[in-house]
Amino acid sequence: MRSKLPNGILPAPPHDQSGHAWHHSDNYLFKITKYGIEKFIGEAYPNNIPAYEKILSNDEIISVLSYIKSEWPEDIIYRHNKINRKSYKN
Numbered sequence: 690m691r692s693k694l695p696n697g698i699l700p701a702p703p704h705d706q707s708g709h710a711w712h713h714s715d716n717y718l719f720k721i722t723k724y725g726i727e728k729f730i731g732e733a734y735p736n737n738i739p740a741y742e743k744i745l746s747n748d749e750i751i752s753v754l755s756y757i758k759s760e761w762p763e764d765i766i767y768r769h770n771k772i773n774r775k776s777y778k779n
Contacts, residue, residue, distance in 0.1 A: 711769045714776035
C-alpha cells in the first residue's frame, strides 16, 4: 500500500488492522464506499477507489463493511467504536 502502482497511484490499503480503514467512522466508510473519494471530497483526486453507488444497495454496502469489521481483532474494534462515538457527537 506504500508503493505506487505503474500508473503512479497508490493502491488501496488493506482493510484489516494493518490498513487504516478502521481509523474512520462507519459513516465515512459508508460514504467513501458508496460515492467514491472524488464525489465525497468534491474534487479530483487520483485514486483506485471505485464508487459502488450504482452497483450495491445501501444494505449491501453495510453488509460488506460489517463483514470487514467482523474480521478485525477485538482491540481494533474497541478503538473503532470509540471513533464512531466521537463522530456521532460532532
